[in-house]
Structure formats: C-alpha cells, structure tokens
Amino acid sequence: xxxxxxxPAIRVRDLHKSxxxxxxxxxxxxxxxxxxxxxxxxxxxAGKTTVVNILSTLLHADSGTATVSGFDVSRQSAxxxxxxxxxxxxxxxxEKLSGxxxxxxxxxxxxxxxxxxRSERLLERFSLSEAGARAVATYSGxxxxxxxxxxxxIGDPEVIFLDEPTTGLDPQARLEVWDAVRDxxxxxxxxxxxxxxxxxxEHLADRIAxxxxxxxxxxxxxxxxxxxxxxxxxxxxxxxxxxxxxxxHLVGATTRRDTTQGDSQHSDSPEQTR
Numbered sequence: 001x002x003x004x005x006x007x008p009a010i011r012v013r014d015l016h017k018s019x020x021x022x023x024x025x026x027x028x029x030x031x032x033x034x035x036x037x038x039x040x041x042x043x044x045x046a047g048k049t050t051v052v053n054i055l056s057t058l059l060h061a062d063s064g065t066a067t068v069s070g071f072d073v074s075r076q077s078a079x080x081x082x083x084x085x086x087x088x089x090x091x092x093x094x095e096k097l098s099g100x101x102x103x104x105x106x107x108x109x110x111x112x113x114x115x116x117x118r119s120e121r122l123l124e125r126f127s128l129s130e131a132g133a134r135a136v137a138t139y140s141g142x143x144x145x146x147x148x149x150x151x152x153x154i155g156d157p158e159v160i161f162l163d164e165p166t167t168g169l170d171p172q173a174r175l176e177v178w179d180a181v182r183d184x185x186x187x188x189x190x191x192x193x194x195x196x197x198x199x200x201x202e203h204l205a206d207r208i209a210x211x212x213x214x215x216x217x218x219x220x221x222x223x224x225x226x227x228x229x230x231x232x233x234x235x236x237x238x239x240x241x242x243x244x245x246x247x248x249h250l251v252g253a254t255t256r257r258d259t260t261q262g263d264s265q266h267s268d269s270p271e272q273t274r
Contacts, residue, residue: 008031008032008033009032009033009034009035009069009158009159009190010031010032010038010067011032011065011067012028012030012051012055012064012066013064013065013066014027014028014029015027015051015061015063016028016061016062016063016064017047017050017054017059017061017062018062023214024050025047025064025214026213026214027214027215028051028064028211028215029216030209030219032207033190033206033207034158034188034190035188035189036185036190036191036206036207037181037182037191037193037204037205038191038193038206038207039193039200039201039205039207039209040192040194040195040211041194041196041198041208041209041210041211042194042196042210043212044196046211047214048196049163049164052086052161052192052194055068055073055080055161055192056080056081056084056086056161057073057077060074068159069083069084069159071083082155083157083158084157084158084159084160084161085157085161086160086161086163087148087149087160087161089163089164089165092148092151093136093144093147093148093151094136096136096137097136098132098133098134098135098136099128099132099133099134100123100132102147102151103115103118103119103123103150103151104116104119106151106154107119110154110155118154119132120132122150122151122153123150125150126149126150126183127146128143128150131143141168142172142173142174142175142176142177143176145165145169145177146177149162149181158189158190159191159192160189160190160192161194162181162192162193162194164194164195164196165177165181165193165195166178166197174200178200178203181193185206207219207220207221208221208222208225
C-alpha cells in the first residue's frame with residue numbers, strides 16, 4: 001500500500017512520548033501531502049527529532065498512531081523503512097572515500113543494480129560530478145551535505161526525513177542545501193524537514209507546523225501564518241550617518257582635494273620645461 005493523491009504521505013495522530021517524568025510529545029497531529037516540503041519548526045528540545053525518530057521506526061511512541069507511505073510505523077516497520085530515507089543533523093559520509101565511492105558503497109549495500117551508473121547520475125544531479133573522484137575530506141560543508149542527501153536517495157525513497165540539515169553550515173553552504181531540497185520536491189519526493197531556522201522554513205516549506213511544549217500549536221502555509229498577525233506598521237526613522245560613512249566622506253574629500261592640488265603643482269609650465 002502506498003500513498004495516493006487522496007491519502008497523505010505522512011499522517012500523525014495524537015502522538016505521545018515521555019522519557020521517565022519528562023513529557024516530550026503530548027498529542028502531536030499533522031498530515032504531509034505527497035510531493036511537498038513540510039517544515040516542523042521548533043526550538044532546541046521541542047521534540048522535532050523525537051517525531052522524526054518515531055516516523056522512521058527508530059523509536060516507539062507511548063501512544064498515538066502514525067503512518068508513512070500508507071504503512072503503520074509500529075506494525076509495518078519493515079515496509080516503512082523500505083519507503084523512506086533519513087538524513088541526520090551531521091553528514092554521514094566516509095571522508096577517506098571519494099564522493100563516487102561513497103555512493104557506490106551505499107548502492108551495493110542496498111543491492112541496487114548498476115551502482116556506478118547510479119552514482120554518476122546522482123553526482124550530476126547534485127552538481128558534484130567534478131568533485132566525484134576527490135576524497136570527501138576535501139569537500140566543503142555544503143558539498144558534504146549534498147552528497148549525504150544524494151546517498152539518501154539511493155533506492156528512490158518516497159519520503160525523506162531531513163533532521164536539521166543545515167546545522168553548522170555557513171550561509172553559502174546553506175543555500176546549496178536549500179537548492180537540493182527544492183530539487184527533491186520537484187522530482188516528486190515528499191520531504192519532512194525539521195529546523196530551528198525561521199528563514200529556512202519560510203524559504204522552503206509548502207506548509208509549516210510549529211512544535212511547542214509537546215504539541216503542534218499552528219499548522220499552515222506561510223500566507224496562513226502571516227494572516228494570524230496584523231500587518232506591520234511602517235515607521236520612518238531619521239537615519240544618522242555611521243562613523244564609517246563620516247570617515248570615508250572626510251578622507252575621500254581630502255584625498256580628492258590633495259590629488260587636485262598635487263596635479264596643479266606638478267603640471268609642466270613652459271618655464272619648468274625649459
């Protein structure tokens with residue numbers, strides 16, 4: 001059984017999870033439609049990773065139900081694992097191997113046909129072809145994360161979980177990962193993205209759910225979330241010049257004046273040339 005247009009790719013109902021006396025999830029509900037990017041937004045410790053671990057069958061919920069690609073995560077865990085891929089907060093790549101070798105290794109472990117061909121296609125898809133023969137130790141943070149996501153796609157999963165995929169990346173690397181995530185959805189993959197970066201959810205997600213104190217307190221599109229608050233009032237404030245602007249204004253003016261005076265003093269007159 002697989003997700004259809006009518007059935008969500010992911011369905012979560014009344015999910016609870018506690019660790020001893022600490023309640024992490026206290027009745028979480030949400031749906032994720034197939035082929036969309038769903039952002040689960042929350043601060044550190046909000047329970048985002050716990051949700052992902054339950055949906056990816058790494059953890060059992062205390063109560064509640066969840067299905068992924070139409071399979072129950074508790075009773076049909078093997079089928080769930082066959083239909084998903086999980087990318088954690090840190091790139092799970094072998095730095096001593098090349099990008100190509102990492103992909104071939106995973107393809108062979110997953111018993112894929114033509115692992116080398118599969119590797120070459122994924123390297124091209126994630127703009128890593130030129131770096132494919134290099135050791136991953138020489139890759140930038142963004143390149144490693146893109147390779148990690150490429151490795152997750154071996155086996156053509158219907159759903160991919162990205163648990164804070166841009167943690168620790170610089171702004172340029174983060175943009176590279178954003179492009180890769182958009183490409184996933186464009187190819188029809190369902191993406192559940194956890195993040196604590198508001199800008200990330202704003203730029204990527206078709207729908208955003210905010211997880212707070214163990215519950216989803218809001219779930220909607222960016223436009224729907226914006227409609228919950230009144231429009232911002234624009235205020236005009238007199239902008240004072242910065243010290244940097246003052247410095248370059250004065251130094252620049254002095255430099256131009258000195259240059260002009262110097263040119264006039266050193267210009268060749270008839271008397272000087274004789």
